[in-house]
Amino acid sequence: MTQGAWGPSRLGLGETLFRLWAPGQNAVEVEIGGATGSARHAMARHADGWCEAVVDAPPGTRYCFVLGDGVRVPDPASRLQWGGVHGWSVVPGQDDHVWASDAWRGRPWSDAVIQEVHVGVAGGFAALGRDLPRLAALGITAIELMPIGAFGGLRNWGYDGVLPFAPAEIYGSPQELKAMIDTAHGLGLMVLLDVVYNHFGPDGNYLGAYAPGFFHADVDTPWGGAVAVEEAAVAAYFTENALMWLNEYRFDGLRLDAVHAIGNPAFLRRLSGAIRAGTGAERHVHLILENEENDAALLGAGLYDAQWNDDFHNVMHVLLTGETSAYYADFADQPTQRLARCLSEGFIYQGEASVHQDGKRRGSASGHLAPFRFVGFLQNHDQIGNRAMGERLTVLTDVGRLRAATALLLLCPHVPLLFMGDEFGARSPFLFFTDFHDELADAVREGRRREFAKFEGFSDPAARARIPDPNDERTFVASRPERPDDAGDWEALYGMLLGLRARLIAPRLIGARALGAQVLGDRAVRASWRLGDGAVWSVAINLGDEPVSFKGAGVLVHAEGEAGARGSFAAWCMEV
DSSP, rough: OOTOOOOOOEEEETTTEEEETTTTSOOOOEEETTTTTEEEEEEEETTEEEEEEEEEEOOOOEEEEOTTSSSOOOTTOOOOOOSSTTTTOOOOOOOHHHHHHHTTTOOOOOGEEEEEEETTTTHHHHHHHHHHHHHHTTOEEEEEOOOOOEEEOOOOOOOTTEEEEEOOGGGOOHHHHHHHHHHHHHTTTEEEEEEEESSSSSSSHHHHHHOOEEEEEEEEEEEEEOOTTTSHHHHHHHHHHHHIIIISSSOOOETTGGGGGTTOHHHHHHHHHHHHHHHHHTTTOOOEEOOOOOGGGBBBBSSSSSSEEEHHHHHHHHHHHOSSSSSGGSSSSSHHHHHHHHHSSSSSSSSSSSTTTTTTEEOOOOOOOOOGEEEEEOOHHHHHHHSSTOOOOOGTTHHHHHHHHHHHHHSSSSSEEEEGGGGTTTTTTTOOOOOOOHEEEEEHHHHHHHHHTTHHHHHHHHHTTSSOOSSHHHHEEEEEEHOTHHHHHHHHHHHHHHHHHIIIIIGGTOOOOOEEEEETTEEEEEEEOTTTTEEEEEEEEEEEEOOEEHHHHHEEEEEESOOOOOTTEEEEEEOO
């Protein structure tokens, strides 16, 4: 085990080196659990705050750390837990998974068509593995797992994780996770993972008790003090976590959650460099950002492959539903023109002032970036689940208009992302769910209801009382996507569009660049790109209610109702 590394390190002959960065403690012990009781061993404390001890502890041994006041805490870099996040950490055994897809080196980013999945809703690692052939046959090329690190309770979106090195017990064992990834690779599917490096959840996070320097108490985020990533031990914690998922579990890439809350672009650059160096040039390893700052300087070769483009989602949501409250207010003015800019330049906000953020300017110029640096989506876990009732677009807009928007998503050179259930037109909700208890459960439930008090539909206390309790198991059960009667129609549409993308777009994405976009009429836009082989790819979409004048020479790939007259482009149409 290298100096400064987190987590247990097996030394041979049954011995294990335990290490903990605890600069806030004068003394720490490691407690070893056994069938007849437990034994504590003093840890040597070094000047840099690291504490360590070599103990007879073969694989499978349960252990924890004991602080000076007697509080028992799990290893923050535990690879496996027994009894939840407040229980024992477990010394991992030998990695004995035999990879059937050992020759897999990944797929280029230009191939990516991503399906976002919540592992718990999918039934766990093993159940998800059994569903992968269906997704691969449809034309999906990558699945992206919402965070799987251990969290408090049995149900959670994953963004309240507190032990990011340990797969949540409720989802299955590390071996089952590796088997699922192996299955995916055998089907030609990449597997990406959401990781959370900007905060820890509220239940089971003990870091502040022994390493207060892990956080900035004076720098607020929505989740508390900002993570002190400039501290060497903290930076190492997250770097080692990223490399564990990519190397030991063979994930094909990571999506970093809300990096604007980290507030340290230099750390993000160092992290990407360490990951590139630690995974090898022979592999296709993809790094994606969620970044409210729209920082184009972080995107490109050798840095981050792409960013989730919330701007695309937000303007499309306004065009599809007419909703303009909360952050949609930033896209209420001239949404058609904004969509044209998004298709041509990627980000809509490139330094402009945000109405929603009280005039704060955000974003930077992005028109020079390749179109595949932007991940577009019509829905994701946030945009569905952060609605009070978790409604999907299938119940918020006309089905025909949504089908046309789906065609744009899948036939635009930006990388498309779907949310689980999109592919068969699910109408069931995806709700915010947790499994907290006592005062924390009350705070989460009531805090969520207060959050929606400013919305017109929930200004009345009786209306807010209808918002599902995140801690009620029924809220989790209701979030499982159900197949509607017209599921087959949706699957046929997705299959057709993804087949076109695989044949006509993906092989020619490398070297592609935007040529511009123009407004054709109310909610109607045409955009063009020069692809890598020199061919021009154009798309035109009309999300409006009336035909628009348009002289196109393309192929109509989707239309609802009657076609437009000659020289016009019908409502709810998509042409390439």
